[in-house]
Amino acid sequence: MLIQRLFLSDRGGMVVLGLLALLAIAVPILTLAVPEGSALHMSTYTVTLLGKFLCYALLALSLDMIWGYGGILSLGHGVFFGLGGYCMGMYLMRQIGKRGVYGNADLPDFMVFLNWSELPWYWAGFDSFPFALLMVVLAPGALALVFGWLAFRSRVTGVYLSIITQALTYALMLAFFRNEMGFGGNNGLTDFKDILGFPITADSTRVGIFLTTVLALAAAYVACRFVTASRFGRVVMAIRDAESRARFCGYQVESYKLWLFVFSAVLAGLSGALFVPQVGIINPGEFSPLNSIEQVIWVAVGGRGTLYGAVVGAFAVNYTKTWFTSAYPEAWLFALGTLFVLVTILLPKGLVGLLSRRATDEVKNP
Amino acid sequence: MRLLIPCLLLLNLLAQPAWAEETLPLEESETATVVLPTDFGDLVTALVEADFEQRREIVNHLAILSDHRSLSVLSAMLESRLGRTSDTPMRIVIVSKDQDPDASDALTGESLGKASALTIDSIAVNNSLRGELRTLLARLQLNAPDTAIRLAAAKQLISDDVDTEILPLLQERLKTEPDSKVKATLTTVIAMAGTANEDPAVRSTAVQNLSGELYPEVRAKLEELATNDIAVEVQSVAKAALASIVSKITFYRFMENLFFGLSLGSVLLLAAIGLSITFGVMGVINMAHGELIMLGAYTTYVMQQLIPNHIGASLVLSIPAAMLVAALAGIVIERGVIRFLYGRPLETLLATFGISLILQQLVRTIFSPLNRQVSSPSWMSGSLEINPVWSLTYNRLIILIFALVVFFLMTLIFKHTTLGLKLRAVAQNRAMARAVGVRADWVDVLTFGLGSGIAGVAGVALSQLTNVGPNLGQSYIIDSFMVVVLGGAGNLWGTLVGALSLGILNKFLEPYAGAVLAKILVLVFIILFIQKRPRGLFPQKGRAAEA
Numbered sequence: 001m002l003i004q005r006l007f008l009s010d011r012g013g014m015v016v017l018g019l020l021a022l023l024a025i026a027v028p029i030l031t032l033a034v035p036e037g038s039a040l041h042m043s044t045y046t047v048t049l050l051g052k053f054l055c056y057a058l059l060a061l062s063l064d065m066i067w068g069y070g071g072i073l074s075l076g077h078g079v080f081f082g083l084g085g086y087c088m089g090m091y092l093m094r095q096i097g098k099r100g101v102y103g104n105a106d107l108p109d110f111m112v113f114l115n116w117s118e119l120p121w122y123w124a125g126f127d128s129f130p131f132a133l134l135m136v137v138l139a140p141g142a143l144a145l146v147f148g149w150l151a152f153r154s155r156v157t158g159v160y161l162s163i164i165t166q167a168l169t170y171a172l173m174l175a176f177f178r179n180e181m182g183f184g185g186n187n188g189l190t191d192f193k194d195i196l197g198f199p200i201t202a203d204s205t206r207v208g209i210f211l212t213t214v215l216a217l218a219a220a221y222v223a224c225r226f227v228t229a230s231r232f233g234r235v236v237m238a239i240r241d242a243e244s245r246a247r248f249c250g251y252q253v254e255s256y257k258l259w260l261f262v263f264s265a266v267l268a269g270l271s272g273a274l275f276v277p278q279v280g281i282i283n284p285g286e287f288s289p290l291n292s293i294e295q296v297i298w299v300a301v302g303g304r305g306t307l308y309g310a311v312v313g314a315f316a317v318n319y320t321k322t323w324f325t326s327a328y329p330e331a332w333l334f335a336l337g338t339l340f341v342l343v344t345i346l347l348p349k350g351l352v353g354l355l356s357r358r359a360t361d362e363v364k365n366p
Numbered sequence: 367m368r369l370l371i372p373c374l375l376l377l378n379l380l381a382q383p384a385w386a387e388e389t390l391p392l393e394e395s396e397t398a399t400v401v402l403p404t405d406f407g408d409l410v411t412a413l414v415e416a417d418f419e420q421r422r423e424i425v426n427h428l429a430i431l432s433d434h435r436s437l438s439v440l441s442a443m444l445e446s447r448l449g450r451t452s453d454t455p456m457r458i459v460i461v462s463k464d465q466d467p468d469a470s471d472a473l474t475g476e477s478l479g480k481a482s483a484l485t486i487d488s489i490a491v492n493n494s495l496r497g498e499l500r501t502l503l504a505r506l507q508l509n510a511p512d513t514a515i516r517l518a519a520a521k522q523l524i525s526d527d528v529d530t531e532i533l534p535l536l537q538e539r540l541k542t543e544p545d546s547k548v549k550a551t552l553t554t555v556i557a558m559a560g561t562a563n564e565d566p567a568v569r570s571t572a573v574q575n576l577s578g579e580l581y582p583e584v585r586a587k588l589e590e591l592a593t594n595d596i597a598v599e600v601q602s603v604a605k606a607a608l609a610s611i612v613s614k615i616t617f618y619r620f621m622e623n624l625f626f627g628l629s630l631g632s633v634l635l636l637a638a639i640g641l642s643i644t645f646g647v648m649g650v651i652n653m654a655h656g657e658l659i660m661l662g663a664y665t666t667y668v669m670q671q672l673i674p675n676h677i678g679a680s681l682v683l684s685i686p687a688a689m690l691v692a693a694l695a696g697i698v699i700e701r702g703v704i705r706f707l708y709g710r711p712l713e714t715l716l717a718t719f720g721i722s723l724i725l726q727q728l729v730r731t732i733f734s735p736l737n738r739q740v741s742s743p744s745w746m747s748g749s750l751e752i753n754p755v756w757s758l759t760y761n762r763l764i765i766l767i768f769a770l771v772v773f774f775l776m777t778l779i780f781k782h783t784t785l786g787l788k789l790r791a792v793a794q795n796r797a798m799a800r801a802v803g804v805r806a807d808w809v810d811v812l813t814f815g816l817g818s819g820i821a822g823v824a825g826v827a828l829s830q831l832t833n834v835g836p837n838l839g840q841s842y843i844i845d846s847f848m849v850v851v852l853g854g855a856g857n858l859w860g861t862l863v864g865a866l867s868l869g870i871l872n873k874f875l876e877p878y879a880g881a882v883l884a885k886i887l888v889l890v891f892i893i894l895f896i897q898k899r900p901r902g903l904f905p906q907k908g909r910a911a912e913a
Contacts, residue, residue, distance in 0.1 A: 073712045100620075154897045159651045159711045163847045170844050171889040174882045240770060289844070293719055300716060333727035340720020344713040347705050 006225045012308035012352060013225060017218055023050070024214045028207050036058070038196075048278050051210045051320050055275040058217050060298045060314035061224055061307060062267035065298065068304035069228055070260045071240030077268050078292035079172050080140035082282070084269030084356050086176075087139055089189035089282040091132030092124060096193050109191070110184045118133075120182045129196060136273040137266050144265030145258070152254040166289050173287035188283025195277050206262070206278070213274045215294030219310075220267055225306050227263065236260050294336070300343050303350025312351055391623060406433045407473045410458050413443075414450050416780040418492055425495070429502040437506050439472050444499040448472065449486035501532055508539045515769060515912020520551035524558060525583050533559050554579050561587055566597035573600060577607035578614055580754045584801055585611055623873050629762040631869025632769035633831065636824035637842045638861050639776055640848035644817035647793040648810060653718040655846070656839025657725035658818045661695055662688035662825020663834040664729060667738045678743035679828070680912055688822035695725075696818020697811055705807070706812070722839070729836045737833035746830060765827045772823060777858050779816070789813050793856065848892050854902025863903055 007014050027050065044269075059081055066072050091107045100109040107119060125131040147168065151161055179185035198205040216292035227233050239246045239253050247253045276282045285291070302313020317339070324332045347353060403409055406428070408572065413424055425443070427657075428436050441461040442448040447467075458472040461481045469481040473537035478484060493500065527606040536556050543549045553575060560572025573591060576584050588611070592604035637659055644652050652658075665680065665688040699721055707714045721832060746764055751757040752858045780786040791799040792809045800806045845868070853864025875884035899905070 007749070057745065067712075080904060150461055150893060150897055154900045159645075159715060160851060162712065163651075163844075164896070167440070167844055167889045167892070168846060171886045175886055178882055189523070228895075288811055293716070296716060297720075302560045328726075333723045337722070337724035337727070339721040340723070341703055344710075344717040344720075347704065348713070356774060 006222070006229055006246045006328065010156075010308070012306060013221065016221060016308045016311050018359050020214050020218045020221075026212055027210060031207055033204060044203050047210050049322065051278045052207075052275065053315050054210075054213045055271045055278070056295075056298065056318050057311040057314040058213075058220055058271035058274070059268055059295055060161060060219055060310035061217075062271065063263040063268045063295055064258060064302075064304055064307060064310035065224055065227070065267070066264040067299060068306070068310070069240065070234065070236050070257060070264075071243075072261065073159075073162045073259060073296065074165045074261075074264075075162045075170035075289065075292050075296065076167075076220075076290075077264075077295055078287055079165075079169045080144060080265040080268035081174075081272040081275070081295075082145065082172070082284075083140045083143065083281040084272030085138045085276040085286060086183060086272075087126075087135040088273035088276045089133055089192075090126040090135075091129060092192040092277060093189050094123075095195065096191065097258070099193050108184070108189075108256075110179075110187065114179055116182075117339070122319040123182070133273075135267050139219050140265040141260075141262050142274075144262045148258045148261040154252075154255045164179030166292065167260060169292050170286050170289050171286050176287060184283070186284070188281060188285075189276075192277065192280055192282040200277060200280070209277050211237070213278070215280035216270060216274055220270070221307060221311070224267075228307070232256070232259075235275055267289070277295065297336070297340055299350075301339065301347075301350055303352035305349075306352050309350050309352040316351060377557050389645050400450055404430055404431075406435065410472055411456075412441060413489055414456070414458070416691045418490075421489075421491075422495055425499060429506055430517055435475075435603075437503070437510065440499055440503050440506065442472070442515065443489060443491060444496060444503060445471045446488050446491065447882055449488040452487065453487045458489075459484070461486065462490075501535075502533055502541075502731055508535070508552075513545045516543075516545065516548045517551060520548055521853055524551070524581050525553045533787060535709055546759050554581065554584065555745045558584065561591060566595075566600050569595070569597065569600045570603045571608050573603045577610045580611065580614060580618070582754065615755055618753065623877070624870065625762070627870030627873035628866060628874055629766055629869070630635060631822075631866035632762075633828060634842070634845055634849050635769045635862060636765075636827050636847040637775060637821070637864035638865055640820035640824065640854075641846050642815040642821070642850050642853070642856065642858060642861040643776075644814055645850055646854075647813055648787055649711060650708075650814070651715040651718065651844065652699075652704075652814075652817070654699060654722040654725060655818075655821055656841075656843030657722045658839070659825040659828060659840035659842060660729065660834075660836065661725070662822030663740070663829040663838055664733065664738070664825070665822065666826045667733075667740050667827040667834050670740055674815060677741055678745060681743055681746075681830075684826045684829075685823055688826045689819040690822075692822025692825065693815040693819035696821070699818075700811055700814040705810075708810075720844055725758060726836045726840075732790040733836075735836055737835035740828065740829040740834050741828055746855075748822035768827060772820065773858065773862055776820070780858060785809075785812060813824070848889070851896065851900075852892055852902055854899075855903040857902070857904040860904035864912055 021334045028043060029045060030040055031044065031047055034041045055266060059077065063074065063077050066074055066077075094336065096108065098105040100112070102109055102112040104112045111119070126135070147165075151164060156164060170247075175181055176183055177186055183189065194200050195205065195209070198208070228237075229284075235246065235251055235256055238249075239251070239256055243253060270285070272282075289321075298313040298317045300313070302311065302319050303309030309354050320335070321332065324335055376438070400665060403412060404427075409428055409431070410423055413421055414423055428440060438460060439448060439458075445463075447461040447463070449459055449461065451459060453539070457478070459469045460472045460476060461479075462468045467481040469478040469484055469486065470476060471478060504519060504523065507515050510516055510519075512801075523536075533556065536552055536559075540549060540552045540556065543552060551881070557572040557575035557579075560567055560575070561567050563572065569591070573588065576588060585608070588604045588608045592601055592608055595601050596605065629826075637656075639659070641652065641655050644650050644655070668686040669684040669687055670681045672679065673683070700720070703721065704714055705715050707717060740763060746761045749757040749759040750763065780790065788804045788809050789812075791804055792813075793807050796806055799809075825838075828834075828842070832838065849861060849864040849868055852868060853860030853862070872884055872888055874888050878884075879887060896902075
C-alpha cells in the first residue's frame with residue numbers, strides 16, 4: 001500500500017526499481033550460470049564495474065537529497081563516502097589476519113612497517129562485522145551531526161557552506177595522508193582477503209556483494225522517496241525555496257536541515273562501505289575535493305530534485321568517464337569541464353528534465 | 367666563489383713549477399741585510415729578488431707605507447696571485463680570482479689581458495710569511511677607510527682564532543673606530559680572544575662581554591666554557607651568558623616566524639584580493655580563480671622564454687602582461703559563462719569549476735604536465751642579514767611589499783575612481799544603479815576583468831616562490847577562499863587582515879604541529895570562527911548584506 005502510494009506519481013522511480021530488479025536477476029545468471037565461452041557471459045570485471053556504478057548511484061542519491069531537496073550544496077560528500085569506506089576497509093584489514101606480508105596476526109602490514117607495537121584504540125572492535133557495520137553508519141552520521149550542528153546553527157548558507165564543506169574534505173584528505181593517523185597513509189587500506197569468511201575475489205562473492213548493492217540501492221531509493229514524500233520532506237523543500245519564510249512560519253529550519261544532512265551522510269557512508277569490497281582499496285584520494293565536486297556533477301547531469309535523475313546521472317557520467325579514460329585519457333578533463341559548463345547553463349534540470357516535462361512539474365509541486 | 371680560490375691556487379702551482387727551483391737556492395745564498403727602498407714601486411719590485419726573510423721585512427714595510435695599493439698586493443700575495451712576468455721590462459702583476467683570470471699591473475693597475483696569455487712566475491710564500499701576511503692584512507683592513515671592509519674583516523676574525531699578536535692591534539683600533547657596528551664586532555672579537563686567557567678573572571669578564579652575542583662561534587665557545595672551564599665561576603658566568611643568548615635567539619626565531627607568516631599572508635593576500643572583488647562585489651564564486659593565477663605564472667614563464675637574457679626586465683614586463691592575459695581570460699569567462707548564471711551562485715560555482723578543469727588540462731596539453739622553472743633576477747635573490755640568526759630573504763620581502771602596494775592600489779581604485787564608485791553602486795543596489803544610468807553589465811565585465819587581472823599579478827609573484835605547474839592554482843584556491851570567508855566578502859580591509867592573520871597563524875602552528883596538522887587546525891579554527899561571525903570579520907552592513 002505504502003509503496004503503491006509512494007510510486008504512483010514517480011514513474012521514473014518505478015523504472016529505476018524495475019531495472020534494479022532486472023539486474024538482480026540477470027547478473028547472477030549471466031555471470032555464474034552462463035559458461036565462460038558464451039557470448040552472453042558477463043565477466044567479473046563488468047560485474048564489479050556495474051557494482052561500482054550502483055554505489056555511485058547511491059552516493060548521488062544521498063547528494064540529491066541534500067542538494068536537490070534541501071538546497072544545500074555540499075562539496076564535501078566524499079568525506080562521508082570515504083569514512084564509510086574506511087570503516088569497511090578497517091574490518092577487511094582485520095580479516096587478513098596472518099596472511100599479510102609480515103605474517104603478523106595482530107597488526108595490519110602498514111603498522112608493522114611503521115614499527116607500531118600495538119593496535120591503536122580506534123581500531124578496536126573492527127574484527128567484528130556488526131560493529132564495523134554500525135561504525136559505517138555512526139562515523140559519517142556523527143561527523144555530519146557535529147559539522148551540521150555547527151554550520152546550520154550559525155546560519156552558514158549558500159556558497160559559504162559549500163566552501164566550508166570543501167575545506168572539510170580537503171582537511172580530511174591531508175589528515176588521512178599522514179601515516180601517523182593509523183589509516184595506512186598514502187596507500188590507504190588494500191590487499192583484502194575475505195569478507196564474512198568468503199574469499200573476496202571469488203566470482204560468487206562478487207555477485208553476492210553486487211546483489212547486496214542492488215538491494216541497498218533499492219532500499220535507499222524507497223527510503224528517500226518515503227522521506228521526500230513525508231511531511232518532513234515537504235518542510236525541507238519549503239526551506240529550500242524560501243528559508244526565511246519557512247522560519248517565520250515557525251519551523252525549526254536548523255534542525256530540519258541538520259537531520260536531512262545526517263540522513264544524507266549515512267547514505268553516503270553506506271555507499272562507501274559497499275564500494276570498498278568491490279574495488280578492493282580505499283585511500284585518501286577519495287577525500288580529494290575534485291572527487292566530491294565530480295559527485296555533484298552526477299546529480300546536476302541527471303537532474304537534481306528528482307531521485308531517479310540522480311541515479312541516471314551517476315550512471316551516465318560514470319559510463320562516459322569509463323569510456324573516455326580508456327579511449328581518450330587526455331581529453332577526459334576537457335570533457336568533464338565542458339560538461340560542468342554546459343549542464344549548468346543549458347540543462348538546469350538535467351537529463352531527466354530533457355526527457356519529460358513531468359519532472360519539471362514535480363520539482364515545482366511534488 | 368669559495369671553490370675558485372683553491373682551484374686557482376692549484377692552477378698556479380701546476381702552471382709554475384719553476385719557482386720552487388729558482389727560489390730555493392736564493393734562500394741559502396744571501397742572508398746579509400739589505401737596505402730597503404722606501405718607494406712603493408721599488409719595494410714591490412724588490413719582493414722578486416728577496417728571500418723569505420727579506421720578503422717578510424718588505425711586506426711589513428708595505429703595510430706601514432699604507433699605500434692604497436698595499437691591500438690588493440698583500441692579499442694577492444697571500445693567495446699566490448702575485449707574480450712577475452718573464453718578459454723585459456719585468457712587471458709585477460696581480461692575477462684576478464676569476465675562473466679565466468685577468469692580469470693587471472700591480473703598480474699602475476693597468477689591465478694586461480688574460481693571465482693565460484702571459485707567462486707569470488708567482489712570488490712564493492711560506493707558512494710563516496702567510497701568517498705574517500694575514501696579520502698585516504687584518505691590520506690594513508681594520509684600518510681601511512671603507513666601513514664595509516672593516517666590518518667584513520672584523521666578522522672574519524670572529525670565526526678565525528685570533529693570534530695574540532693581533533690583539534693589541536684590535537684594542538688600539540677599538541679606541542679610534544668611528545662606526546658603532548664595527549666597534550661592537552671588534553669588542554666581540556677581543557672578548558673571544560679573552561676567553562683563552564690564563565687568568566680566570568679575565569676570562570669571566572670576557573665571557574660577560576660575550577653575553578647576548580648571536581654569532582654561532584660565540585655560542586659554541588660559551589657552551590664549551592660552560593662545561594669544560596677549570597674555574598667554576600667562569601662556568602657559571604658562561605651559563606648565564608648562554609641563557610641570555612638563548613632568550614635573544616628565541617625572540618629572533620619569533621620574529622623569523624612572524625616574517626614567514628607575513629610572507630605567506632602576502633601571497634594569500636595577492637591570491638585573495640581578486641577573489642574578494644569578484645565574490646564580494648558581484649556575488650560570483652569563481653572556482654577558476656586559482657587557474658587564473660596559474661595563467662599569470664605561465665605568462666611569466668613565457669615572457670622569460672621570450673626575453674631570456676634580461677630576467678629582471680622580463681619579470682617586470684610580466685606584471686602587465688600577466689594582468690592582461692588573466693583579465694582577458696576572466697572577461698571571456700564572464701561573457702561566455704557567468705553572465706548566464708547571475709543570481710544562481712551554486713550553479714556559477716559548478717560552471718567555473720568546470721572552467722578550471724579545462725584550463726588545467728589546457729596548460730597540461732600546451733606546456734606538459736611537468737613543472738616549469740622560472741628563474742629569479744639577481745635583485746630578488748640573497749637575503750638581508752639583520753643579525754647572525756635573523757635574515758630576510760629578498761624575494762619574500764619584495765613580494766610582501768608588492769602585495770601591499772597592489773592592495774593599496776586596489777583600495778584607491780575602489781574609493782577614488784569612477785569605476786570604483788560604479789562598482790560599489792552596482793554591488794549595493796543593482797536596480798537603483800541602473801536606474802541612475804550605470805551600465806551594470808559593463809561594470810560586471812570590468813569588475814571581473816579587474817579581479818582576474820589581480821589573479822594574474824598574483825601568479826607573477828607566486829612564480830618567484832614556487833614551481834610553475836598545472837596544479838599551482840589549486841593549491842592556493844581553498845586557502846584564498848578561507849581568507850575571504852574569514853575577512854568577510856567584498857571588504858578589502860577584511861581580506862588584508864584575514865590573509866595576514868591566516869598566514870601568521872599557519873606559520874606559528876607549524877613548528878608545534880607540523881605543516882599538515884597546522885593546515886587542518888587552521889581549517890578547524892575557521893569553521894569554529896564562523897560560528898561567532900558567520901559573515902566574516904568585517905561583514906557588509908545595510909540592506910545589501912541580506913540580499
